[in-house]
Amino acid sequence: MRFWWVNRQHPASEVAELFGDIDRVFSLDGELITSDSLCRVLRVSAGGRRYYVKRYSGTGKNLQRRWLGLRRWLGSPRVRAEWRNLQAFRDWGIPTATLVAYGLERRFGGFTRGAVVTDEIPATCDLAQLARANDSRLRDRCWVAHVARQIADMARTLHDHGFAHNDLKWRNLLIDGGSLPTAYLIDCPSGAFYRGAVLQYRIAKDLACLDKPARRLLSRTQRLRFYLDYAGHARVTDDDRKRISKIVNFFDR
Structure with missing residues (x-):
């Protein structure tokens, strides 16, 4: 067949x-x-x-x-x-x-x-390549904020639908060369829908995959701003603190 x-x-x-x-x-x-x-x-x-x-x-x-x-x-x-x-x-x-x-x-x-x-999405480069090349754009706060907001929106959209990417790494995020660039999400053969505690675990994994390289390249303020954009909050709540702790310690367990 x-x-x-x-x-x-x-x-x-x-x-x-x-x-x-x-x-x-x-x-x-x-x-x-x-x-x-x-x-x-x-x-x-x-x-x-x-x-x-x-x-x-x-x-x-x-x-x-x-x-x-x-x-x-x-x-x-x-x-x-x-x-x-x-x-x-x-x-x-x-x-x-x-x-x-x-x-x-x-x-x-x-x-x-x-x-x-x-x-092929023309004139794009994945975030992992930019990180390996120590690209100057990663030191441009306005550029980083613009890209991070798009990625936060993507992640929130996935998770709001009960979906986890399961490989949400920088290599699967393409960025074009515009002054206000567009981010693209690609390669998702292992993504799936989940519920309850399993979904929350997978969400933490997705966010931890994004945060792992960000620790080396971005400031704490930029990383926190990304999380707040993702959560849709102006300030960190008690529930946010618990989730952030799970995210930053995810790969240490």
């Missing part, structure tokens, strides 16, 4: 030819960006545009996460979660990459392979 979708509204004429079915996508050559036992990411250029092709051909990185081989039949494939999560981001008004094509293939009911193709 195969399921495959192509964005027929996409303006580029080469989309149907390049990404028209799963066999074509898995036969593509391009610049290798990342590769592991679960998936390979290629950057493909055509018609003056660049596309990211994420190809999944496994069900987990180790035996435990594959549920002793049962995940192929019982679990929801990560590739499906990835395209659904990107669709949700767009529905919620979160800037993200445009879906070009996606789908998967099953045999005898078990997942065998799948792929997600997205447009």
